[in-house]
Amino acid sequence: MAYLLAFPVFIILTMAQIGIMSQLHLLHGTGDLVMIALVAWTLHERGNSAWAWAMVAGLLISFVSATPMFAPLAGYLILTAIVRLLRRQVWQAPLLAMFLATMLGTIIIQFIYLIVLKGTGTPLPWQESLSLVMLPSFLINIILVLPVYVVITDLAHLVYPLEEEE
Amino acid sequence: MKTTFPRLLQTVVLLVVVSGVLLLALSGYLAPVFRVALRPFITVQGWLSNRYMALQEFFTVPRDVALLRQRNTELENQVSQLQTQVIQLQQQLREAQILYALLDFARARPENEYVAAAVIGRDPNPFIQYIIIDKGSDDGIRHGMPVITEQGLVGRVDAVTAGASRIQLIVDANSAVNVRIQSTQTNALLSGSLTGDINLQEVPQDVVIQSGELVLTSGLGGDYPADVLIGQVVTVRKSDTDLFQTASVQPAVDFTALRAVLVVMNFKPVDIVPLIPTPSH
Numbered sequence: 355m356a357y358l359l360a361f362p363v364f365i366i367l368t369m370a371q372i373g374i375m376s377q378l379h380l381l382h383g384t385g386d387l388v389m390i391a392l393v394a395w396t397l398h399e400r401g402n403s404a405w406a407w408a409m410v411a412g413l414l415i416s417f418v419s420a421t422p423m424f425a426p427l428a429g430y431l432i433l434t435a436i437v438r439l440l441r442r443q444v445w446q447a448p449l450l451a452m453f454l455a456t457m458l459g460t461i462i463i464q465f466i467y468l469i470v471l472k473g474t475g476t477p478l479p480w481q482e483s484l485s486l487v488m489l490p491s492f493l494i495n496i497i498l499v500l501p502v503y504v505v506i507t508d509l510a511h512l513v514y515p516l517e518e519e520e
Numbered sequence: 521m522k523t524t525f526p527r528l529l530q531t532v533v534l535l536v537v538v539s540g541v542l543l544l545a546l547s548g549y550l551a552p553v554f555r556v557a558l559r560p561f562i563t564v565q566g567w568l569s570n571r572y573m574a575l576q577e578f579f580t581v582p583r584d585v586a587l588l589r590q591r592n593t594e595l596e597n598q599v600s601q602l603q604t605q606v607i608q609l610q611q612q613l614r615e616a617q618i619l620y621a622l623l624d625f626a627r628a629r630p631e632n633e634y635v636a637a638a639v640i641g642r643d644p645n646p647f648i649q650y651i652i653i654d655k656g657s658d659d660g661i662r663h664g665m666p667v668i669t670e671q672g673l674v675g676r677v678d679a680v681t682a683g684a685s686r687i688q689l690i691v692d693a694n695s696a697v698n699v700r701i702q703s704t705q706t707n708a709l710l711s712g713s714l715t716g717d718i719n720l721q722e723v724p725q726d727v728v729i730q731s732g733e734l735v736l737t738s739g740l741g742g743d744y745p746a747d748v749l750i751g752q753v754v755t756v757r758k759s760d761t762d763l764f765q766t767a768s769v770q771p772a773v774d775f776t777a778l779r780a781v782l783v784v785m786n787f788k789p790v791d792i793v794p795l796i797p798t799p800s801h
Contacts, residue, residue: 372652388644477693487646
């Protein structure tokens with residue numbers, strides 16, 4: 355069920371991402387609902403469904419975005435690996451891990467986007483990319499952490515009720 | 521006779537007394553007397569009336585409150601529905617105004633065929649400037665078709681699905697448009713940037729550019745039709761050490777508030793890539 359759940363969750367989140375979040379700017383940065391939801395799920399899941407979630411999220415965003423070379427898919431898979439590693443280290447403080455993983459995730463994903471775009475010939479200056487896109491996106495994602503975390507926590511409790519009671 | 525007289529006298533006396541009392545009452549002389557005499561009655565009447573009213577309210581008011589609450593809820597619901605309708609109508613009015621403007625633009629250029637489309641999203645990657653519209657290959661849209669509004673050039677179709685298309689805006693950092701400065705007829709290259717600003721590049725040093733000059737598409741390269749408005753020159757940057765001068769352009773289209781666009785259907789972009797000479801090995 356956890357695998358199948360990725361489809362409705364990320365379809366809804368992708369629609370919200372392109373319809374709402376991409377139009378809410380702080381300077382030129384925008385929030386990444388899909389990434390935050392993926393981070394929250396990876397921190398909560400009991401198994402290997404996070405990889406499937408990362409695949410679904412990456413493919414959906416790669417499909418709607420003009421970002422070349424499936425960069426979102428690669429970014430989300432790398433992020434999932436890092437968050438799973440992080441979960442083992444700071445498992446006693448999930449909220450702290452959530453904030454930490456979101457911060458790391460924003461930097462990793464945006465850095466991958468930047469590298470891929472620069473690699474394909476898009477003229478993006480480093481300093482402006484950092485100050486006008488990456489840092490504002492970082493701030494928006496930090497603001498979005500708590501609400502997304504609460505929703506995904508409830509979802510995880512629905513999917514893994516027995517494990518939670520133990 | 522003896523009995524009749526006293527009766528008559530009694531009647532006359534009674535009439536005189538009654539008339540006197542009436543006259544005194546009508547002339548106001550008996551008011552203090554009445555006031556004193558009626559006060560106990562009025563007090564009792566008031567007490568009785570108050571008790572009755574209290575009793576009546578006790579039995580009837582709770583029912584009225586329930587009724588009022590019900591009515592209030594109904595009215596609140598009605599107000600909410602009307603507010604929703606007002607918002608919907610305002611939304612429809614805004615959309616209609618935009619569509620009317622696009623229709624006027626299309627009517628003014630009967631040589632072109634257009635398809636109007638609504639903007640339904642933006643690219644999730646903040647480094648690039650793309651929009652998503654609600655028309656796709658089912659509506660005849662193909663890759664490379666130019667996209668405009670009544671204000672000017674928007675961009676071109678980058679990817680198409682059956683029901684939606686992705687448009688690369690001219691403000692995208694990877695966008696390049698061949699343009700012409702209207703007053704001097706000078707050709708130049710217009711490129712986007714990360715910040716959404718657009719700049720004229722490769723303008724020869726000997727060309728004099730003034731701020732406010734109009735920038736139009738030149739049609740060179742075959743990507744866009746000629747003479748579509750792009751914007752106005754704002755500032756010119758010229759350095760003696762550079763080969764070319766550059767200028768920043770204020771776009772005619774407000775890209776942050778794009779809601780509907782027109783796709784030019786009868787313009788077929790020309791792929792000139794095979795004609796570009798490649799360095800021989």
